[in-house]
Structure formats: C-alpha cells, structure tokens
C-alpha cells in the first residue's frame with residue numbers, strides 16, 4: 001500500500017469531493033464510522049460488554065471525525081461523551097453539520113474552552129475504557145499550542161490506565177516528518193484515513209503511532225494510482241495480504257500439494273522452539289511437517305508433539321533434502337560446532353526454498369553472502385541482535401537506521417530479509433522495502449520468532465513467493481499477536497497463544 005504525505009492526502013480528498021462528487025460530509029461520515037468500527041472490534045475481541053469512551057475534539061475536521069465516531073458508537077450502545085476545545089457555535093462546514101447530528105443523537109458535549117475548564121474536567125472526570133484523540137490531524141501547523149496541547153497532556157497522563165486511539169495522526173505529531181515539535185499523543189492505536197501518512201512510519205514516530213490501522217473512505221483507486229507515494233517504502237496493508245493469501249486450493253487437494261517442510265533445530269533444552277515452529281507451520285496450512293532434532297533431544301521432542309513427525313537428525317549427513325519443498329533451519333538449533341556444520345551443509349545442499357532463523361543466523365556472523373539467496377529462494381528473519389551479528393556491528397547501529405540495515409542484509413544475502421522489532425521491515429534484494437505496523441509489545445516473548453518462522457515456511461510451502469510470504473507472514477503473525485493480546489492482555493500473552501490465534505487471523509482472509 002502506498003504511503004503519502006499530508007499534501008498529497010489533501011489533494012486526494014479534494015479530488016474525491018470535487019471530481020468524484022463525494023461530499024466532504026460523506027467522507028467525514030466514512031472516516032468517523034471507520035473509527036467507531038475499530039473501537040467496536042476492540043470491544044468484541046476483548047470479550048467486553050458495556051464500554052465507555054471519551055472523545056476529545058479539536059477545532060478542525062479531525063474533531064469532526066470524532067463527532068461522527070461518537071454518534072456511531074452511541075448507536076452501538078457505548079456510553080460516550082465528547083470534550084471539545086472550541087465553542088460549539090464556532091464550528092463550520094461539515095464539522096458543524098456532524099456536530100449537530102451528534103447532539104441530536106443525544107451525545108453529551110462539554111465545551112472546554114479555557115485552561116481552567118480542563119483542570120476542572122480532569123479533576124472530576126469518571127474513568128472510561130477508551131480515550132479517542134480527535135484534537136489535531138493533517139491540518140497541524142508546528143508544535144501543539146493552547147488548548148489542544150493541554151488536552152494532549154491530559155491524554156498522555158491517562159495512558160497508564162486507559163487505551164488511547166488516535167484519529168488519523170497522534171495529535172502534536174507532524175504527519176510528514178513524524179517529529180513532535182512539542183507535546184504529542186502517545187497512542188496505543190492510530191487509525192488513519194485512506195492511506196498511511198509518511199510521518200506515522202518514521203522510526204522516531206513508532207512510540208507515538210502504536211499499531212496502525214487504515215480505514216477505507218472510498219478515495220477512487222485511480223486517484224491513488226496517480227498520486228505520488230513515498231519513495232522506496234510501502235506499507236503492509238490488509239488488502240496487500242488479501243491479494244496473495246490464501247493461495248487457491250483445488251478441491252481435490254492432497255496434503256503433498258501444500259508443501260513438504262523440513263524443520264531443523266531443537267537441541268536439548270531448546271526442542272520446544274522447533275516444536276512451536278512446527279505447530280505454527282501446521283496452523284499456517286502446511287501439508288507435511290517433518291522435524292529433525294539431535295538424537296539426544298529426540299525422545300523429549302517426540303513426546304511433546306504427537307501431531308508432528310519428528311526424527312533424529314541423520315548420522316552421516318544424508319538429510320534427503322530433495323524430498324522437501326521448504327527447509328527451515330534455526331529455531332532452538334543451539335550454537336555447538338555440530339550445529340554450525342549442519343547450517344553450512346544444509347545451506348550448501350538445499351534445493352527448495354529456505355527460511356534461515358535464530359541460531360542459524362549466528363553461524364553466519366559477518367558473512368551474510370553465504371546464505372546465497374540467489375541460488376534458491378530464501379527468507380532470513382533476524383531480530384536486531386542477529387542482524388548486528390550478520391553485519392558485524394552493534395545492535396544500536398542497526399536500530400539507528402533500520403531501513404538501511406534491512407536493505408543491506410537483503411542485498412548481501414540475496415534473500416528477503418525480515419528485520420524484526422516494532423515496525424518490522426521486509427526488504428528484498430533489489431531494494432524494495434515494506435513496513436508492517438500491527439502487533440504489540442506483548443509479542444516480545446520467548447518463542448514468538450519461532451512461530452513466525454514456522455508460519456513463513458508454511459506460506460512458502462503453499463507456493464507464495466518469498467516477498468509475498470514474508471509480508472503475509474509478518475502481517476498474520478502480528479494480527480495473531482493482537483488477537484492474543486485482546487484476549488489475554490499484552491502482559492500474559494505467550495507464544496502458544498499466538499499459535500492458537502493463527503486460525504482466527506487466517507480466517508479473516510478466507511471464508512473456508
């Protein structure tokens with residue numbers, strides 16, 4: 001999905017209104033309805049019944065989106081109230097029209113037009129389940145000032161106990177640079193209109209944006225095609241995944257049609273990592289999954305996972321690689337001399353597609369060229385520490401310029417590189433780069449990477465090319481993480497929960 005700057009977005013809105021004949025009021029209706037839907041989905045996923053929200057509206061159209069969202073949420077039986085920084089009578093255009101409709105629907109409005117009003121409101125306010133930030137959007141000029149700045153400080157003070165959803169852009173952030181010149185909202189979730197704004201995806205903005213969802217407000221596709229997008233970066237959007245997943249399955253399908261996978265790793269004490277990758281591969285639709293673990297780890301691993309075929313790694317090195325479509329090497333592999341030799345042997349002999357993960361990346365420290373993804377399609381999945389090993393630098397150097405690191409790794413290894421971490425990047429050897437913005441900090445838990453690796457192997461086994469498999473795998477993994485967090489909470493969600501949520505994440509893309 002294309003990433004745009006705020007000037008391009010304004011031009012797209014203008015064309016839609018003036019050339020496609022969609023009224024500004026209708027666009028705002030779609031925007032606010034999209035916000036309400038995301039909030040309602042969050043309620044349902046969390047298994048919550050009655051919900052309350054406080055929406056903060058600034059003086060422009062971003063506040064208008066909040067007025068619509070408040071009205072729609074009220075229609076969904078939410079308890080809502082709106083705090084506005086501007087007197088009701090001062091709003092104009094479509095925002096005024098939607099304010100009237102909101103008031104007609106019985107949504108209470110508090111006009112907090114002086115600093116003292118905010119002090120008073122803050123002192124006396126009841127806690128709510130969700131705070132929605134409609135203070136400043138793409139019309140922001142410079143650092144947040146005046147009442148919007150006061151309101152931003154209120155939101156950030158509530159953050160420890162209350163979820164914060166930002167409309168379009170976290171207020172106070174510059175939508176083009178991602179810079180917060182003054183105070184800016186720290187959101188759990190940003191729901192942006194039509195297309196992601198460039199500033200939301202700048203590395204320095206990640207702490208403010210949180211998870212990023214895009215709402216379709218019906219900008220004609222031809223206008224989007226003609227618009228200038230961000231150079232050299234795309235966003236992994238839901239429709240990008242829908243166009244590649246699920247791959248078509250013939251009715252007469254057999255398990256061999258969906259990939260024969262060989263997973264190698266799982267040393268003593270770490271066999272759980274490979275078992276999790278195997279389970280994730282099965283949930284991800286793999287046909288046949290075979291695990292190879294060191295002989296000493298075999299008994300424990302086999303007992304742990306009866307649904308997987310598990311064998312000891314072969315004596316003498318005959319792995320039968322020609323029998324498999326996909327090789328995954330790394331989860332729980334360990335760093336013994338034996339495993340180092342295995343990595344070199346398997347990479348040199350492989351014929352099918354490969355996923356190289358975890359300890360297998362360690363073995364290749366300083367020499368990503370040895371992966372040689374130009375010989376057989378390959379995906380590598382380093383976290384910043386592993387990326388640093390591969391490139392022979394410090395993890396801080398990687399984080400300093402994640403885009404450059406991901407590109408260098410893809411270029412030198414010839415593989416598609418998934419650089420994990422908040423705002424996971426997917427780089428292709430030719431320089432193409434995509435950023436994923438779902439998932440949550442709850443996924444920073446042991447085994448989360450093993451689940452991703454297994455899912456990737458499954459997608460590759462079903463015939464997706466490495467670029468599509470990487471983008472789809474990262475998105476679906478993040479979505480499963482968000483579903484797990486909705487159910488278990490970010491603190492308690494574990495890697496097995498991620499595997500359990502894979503079916504729900506996948507079902508969003510297929511009715512079957």
Ligand SMILES: NC(=O)C1=CN([C@@H]2O[C@H](COP(=O)(O)OP(=O)(O)OC[C@H]3O[C@@H](n4cnc5c(N)ncnc54)[C@H](O)[C@@H]3O)[C@@H](O)[C@H]2O)[C@@H](O)CC1
Pocket residue numbers: 010013014024027028031058059060061062063064065135136137138139140141142143144145146148149167168169193217
């Ligand atoms: N047709 C459109 O343009 C659409 C716009 N939409 C929404 O409208 C937003 C853009 O609306 P606007 O252009 O009205 O602008 P905003 O609502 O982003 O902000 C403008 C208001 O904020 C004040 N302001 C600007 N910079 C400030 C600062 N640094 N400190 C304090 N106050 C400041 C301005 O005086 C004005 O009252 C988008 O982000 C989106 O949420 C959506 O409704 C979809 C359609």
Ligand SMILES: [K+]
Pocket residue numbers: 062133134135136137166167168169170171
């Ligand atoms: K906002």
